[in-house]
Amino acid sequence: MRSFVFPEFQIIRDEEKCGQCRACERHCSFGVHTYDPVADRLVSDERKCAGCQRCAVFCPKGAIIVRPSPSYYRPNASWSREKIEDLKRQAETGGVLLTGCGSDKPFRIYWDHIVLNASQVTNPSIDPLREPMELRTFLGRKPDLMEIAAEDGDIEIKTELSPNLVVETPILFSAMSYGAISYNAFRSLATAACRSKTYFNTGEGGLPREMRDEFGRCAIVQVASGRFGIDAEYLNCAQAVEIKVGQGAKPGIGGHLPGEKVSASVAETRMIPPGTDAISPAPHHDIYSIEDLAMLISALKEATNYEKPISVKIAAVHNFAAIATGIVHAGADIIAIDGLRGGTGAAPKAIRDNVGIPTELAISSLDRRLRDEGIRNRCSIITAGGIRCSADVVKAIALGADAVYIGSAALIAMGCTLCQKCYTGKCNWGICTQDPRLSGRLNVDIASARLTNLISAWSHEIREMLGGMGINALESLRGNRDHLRGIGLYEWELDVLGIKGAGE
Amino acid sequence: MARAVTSEPGIFGARQYYQNVEIPSIDARGLETRELNDQLRELMLSGGKRVQITNVCGQRYIGTRLYTPEHLEMEIEIFGTPGNDLAAFLYGHHKITVHGNAQDGVGNTMDDGEVVIDGRAGDVLGFSMRGGEIYVREGCGYRTALHMKEYDGKRPVLVVGGTSQDFLGEYMAGGIVIILDMEVQSHKANFIGTGMHGGVIYLRGDVDQSQVGDQVEISPVDEADRTVLDDYVSRFLERFPEVEKRKYEILNSQFVKLAPRSKRPYSDLYAY
Numbered sequence: 001m002r003s004f005v006f007p008e009f010q011i012i013r014d015e016e017k018c019g020q021c022r023a024c025e026r027h028c029s030f031g032v033h034t035y036d037p038v039a040d041r042l043v044s045d046e047r048k049c050a051g052c053q054r055c056a057v058f059c060p061k062g063a064i065i066v067r068p069s070p071s072y073y074r075p076n077a078s079w080s081r082e083k084i085e086d087l088k089r090q091a092e093t094g095g096v097l098l099t100g101c102g103s104d105k106p107f108r109i110y111w112d113h114i115v116l117n118a119s120q121v122t123n124p125s126i127d128p129l130r131e132p133m134e135l136r137t138f139l140g141r142k143p144d145l146m147e148i149a150a151e152d153g154d155i156e157i158k159t160e161l162s163p164n165l166v167v168e169t170p171i172l173f174s175a176m177s178y179g180a181i182s183y184n185a186f187r188s189l190a191t192a193a194c195r196s197k198t199y200f201n202t203g204e205g206g207l208p209r210e211m212r213d214e215f216g217r218c219a220i221v222q223v224a225s226g227r228f229g230i231d232a233e234y235l236n237c238a239q240a241v242e243i244k245v246g247q248g249a250k251p252g253i254g255g256h257l258p259g260e261k262v263s264a265s266v267a268e269t270r271m272i273p274p275g276t277d278a279i280s281p282a283p284h285h286d287i288y289s290i291e292d293l294a295m296l297i298s299a300l301k302e303a304t305n306y307e308k309p310i311s312v313k314i315a316a317v318h319n320f321a322a323i324a325t326g327i328v329h330a331g332a333d334i335i336a337i338d339g340l341r342g343g344t345g346a347a348p349k350a351i352r353d354n355v356g357i358p359t360e361l362a363i364s365s366l367d368r369r370l371r372d373e374g375i376r377n378r379c380s381i382i383t384a385g386g387i388r389c390s391a392d393v394v395k396a397i398a399l400g401a402d403a404v405y406i407g408s409a410a411l412i413a414m415g416c417t418l419c420q421k422c423y424t425g426k427c428n429w430g431i432c433t434q435d436p437r438l439s440g441r442l443n444v445d446i447a448s449a450r451l452t453n454l455i456s457a458w459s460h461e462i463r464e465m466l467g468g469m470g471i472n473a474l475e476s477l478r479g480n481r482d483h484l485r486g487i488g489l490y491e492w493e494l495d496v497l498g499i500k501g502a503g504e
Numbered sequence: 505m506a507r508a509v510t511s512e513p514g515i516f517g518a519r520q521y522y523q524n525v526e527i528p529s530i531d532a533r534g535l536e537t538r539e540l541n542d543q544l545r546e547l548m549l550s551g552g553k554r555v556q557i558t559n560v561c562g563q564r565y566i567g568t569r570l571y572t573p574e575h576l577e578m579e580i581e582i583f584g585t586p587g588n589d590l591a592a593f594l595y596g597h598h599k600i601t602v603h604g605n606a607q608d609g610v611g612n613t614m615d616d617g618e619v620v621i622d623g624r625a626g627d628v629l630g631f632s633m634r635g636g637e638i639y640v641r642e643g644c645g646y647r648t649a650l651h652m653k654e655y656d657g658k659r660p661v662l663v664v665g666g667t668s669q670d671f672l673g674e675y676m677a678g679g680i681v682i683i684l685d686m687e688v689q690s691h692k693a694n695f696i697g698t699g700m701h702g703g704v705i706y707l708r709g710d711v712d713q714s715q716v717g718d719q720v721e722i723s724p725v726d727e728a729d730r731t732v733l734d735d736y737v738s739r740f741l742e743r744f745p746e747v748e749k750r751k752y753e754i755l756n757s758q759f760v761k762l763a764p765r766s767k768r769p770y771s772d773l774y775a776y
Contacts, residue, residue: 089775090775092775093774093775094775095772095773095774095775096773096774096775097774097775098763098774098775140630193746202772206570223613226651227613227631227634227651227653228653230593230613230615230632231593231595231615231634232571232593232595232615233571233573233595235571235593236571236573256770256773258768258771259767259771268580268653268655268656269660271634271653271654271655272521272654272655272657272677272678272702273654273655273677273702273767275767275768276677276701276702276767276768277767277768277769277770277771279675279677279699279701279769280556281675285628285631285647285650285651285674285675286609286612286628286631295564295588295589295609297562298564298565299565299589299593299612300593302538302541302565302568302569302592302593303565303568303571303592303593305545305571318727320557386760395761423695423774441554450683481729
């Protein structure tokens with residue numbers, strides 16, 4: 001059937017600059033560029049273009065510009081170009097619209113409506129270049145009371161402490177599975193996490209055996225509804241186990257890793273036959289209640305000899321704060337909360353763009369709810385879904401998070417341009433693909449260095465912002481909403497966030 | 505309560521050996537789950553290879569904490585009724601025998617080893633199991649063998665002497681399930697194998713197309729299937745001497761085979 005959708009992107013090639021080197025042709029997995037030997041020039045099929053900018057970046061002459069197509073339908077406030085084209089695609093295929101990455105819809109981004117405080121005259125600011133600044137964070141259950149005994153100046157803790165994760169900076173890599181992303185991307189995240197003294201999350205696709213010894217010490221392993229790649233060794237080699245209940249990009253639904261991405265090595269790691277669809281059902285079929293969740297948490301604590309904190313990841317939805325208190329009572333040591341703008345390798349567009357709530361509002365409600373119930377100490381909160389810069393991290397912590405997960409930000413550090421075609425498996429940047437020709441483009445040394453640089457840069461900025469507020473330990477900022485003010489927000493939004501308006 | 509030790513068949517001609525050696529036992533009366541599993545792990549770490557646990561009453565996760573990097577192995581006999589998630593995440597060649605009924609979640613995400621239940625099992629039996637073998641003498645509850653899976657040489661096996669209730673083999677991705685219906689109550693379960701994309705279910709007797717999911721194909725068993733059935737049904741019967749005399753009758757009965765139509769049931773769901 002002929003498609004009535006016109007190209008999303010326009011490709012402009014400067015024929016004067018173009019040297020017919022055919023680099024663009026080699027770089028594009030979507031097959032946009034081809035060489036016409038008769039005319040000795042390159043031609044482009046714009047219909048195939050994903051707008052990932054690989055050709056523009058790698059053209060040695062800088063001869064290519066890729067930009068959104070200037071063609072438009074008759075302007076219509078109700079029927080935007082996207083709505084018309086999505087509808088046409090469905091009329092042509094009869095299928096569910098798939099997409100990748102986090103929602104690109106213009107929901108209010110609260111980070112951009114919150115400003116931070118700084119010291120002036122009284123309570124002087126602290127210079128992080130001269131003074132020690134404490135970013136170290138402990139993630140896990142803290143005791144209700146701590147009994148100590150002092151003897152000859154030595155202090156001994158009498159209370160039995162729960163296992164905690166120690167991170168040197170409050171930024172962890174969010175769950176991205178091997179299978180969704182390439183081996184090189186996965187290994188780059190692991191390498192950078194170990195180097196930055198933080199953690200990466202394996203996602204639900206297992207942890208390749210040869211990586212367990214080296215990277216287990218900085219791994220959080222996931223147990224999701226598909227239960228892929230899980231054995232006792234996998235659980236025990238890591239430092240924490242995360243039960244994935246929900247994901248911000250697709251709350252309430254499961255996932256299908258299409259058979260074409262289940263290569264021999266992905267199959268081995270997930271422990272399923274190559275080429276089959278890896279289906280994660282929507283619910284865990286052994287969890288239909290908080291009591292059932294408590295059972296899986298306990299089973300995982302048993303399986304890991306009570307040595308690892310257990311995290312439960314849920315998507316931020318309407319009544320999630322009440323559910324989260326149930327999760328704490330069920331024995332979770334960490335709650336990971338993923339908001340509306342959280343990323344994904346593949347999700348139905350209808351779900352990604354319409355289900356869930358923004359993470360900023362979620363953190364604040366969750367922190368307040370747990371404090372109101374007097375159980376905030378019993379779990380740590382890791383927030384995810386839309387963290388773009390160090391200031392977002394600082395604001396998240398001041399709203400009540402203990403640490404943040406970054407997913408999209410980490411992928412962008414490795415080269416991702418958020419073209420949203422992750423589900424095709426044709427990622428030109430070698431990140432979201434299992435094609436060895438494409439994944440080979442991502443060099444683990446370079447990608448891990450880029451990630452390490454990112455963590456280092458953000459950590460410096462966090463220290464600067466903390467110092468500016470006259471604070472020398474991240475612990476003092478946690479849930480400290482006095483350091484935040486809102487701009488351009490309605491009263492209800494300020495109430496949910498628990499902050500005052502600017503100038504108040 | 506414990507069965508006489510001398511009647512126990514042993515491994516490596518161990519019957520003689522065990523006659524003179526007392527099998528360590530744990531009295532579970534009044535023990536919390538964690539206390540029982542502490543004792544079990546301690547026993548294993550101190551070199552115990554065999555144990556009898558008596559007066560078990562609802563303690564959960566028995567066998568779950570038996571992973572060690574050295575892959576120590578244990579034979580565990582349970583007298584009483586173990587609680588939920590028996591043998592959950594079981595790893596290595598442990599063998600667990602229950603003289604009684606089991607509750608929900610037996611063999612949850614089990615990786616290897618063997619579980620024998622001389623009674624019935626509850627719901628979610630063999631959920632996401634990826635290796636090892638489970639034999640249940642009587643029937644089992646809802647959601648049996650959900651999302652069981654296999655890889656390479658690792659192929660889980662579940663044999664149930666009675667029947668299963670609804671949702672048997674949903675999303676099944678691998679492994680072998682055999683339902684013997686020894687009491688000939690006929691299979692009443694519905695929604696069998698919805699979303700199935702791997703593995704095989706053998707049912708003794710017959711099943712109607714309306715009871716199985718769209719993704720499942722029902723076919724008669726062939727010679728290769730008979731070999732698989734002979735093998736695992738024999739193993740099942742060896743474990744329950746009281747029903748072993750029915751071997752000939754059972755193996756010669758009619759069986760049907762349920763297998764997935766495709767290993768990619770949802771490949772046409774999306775617009776690309």
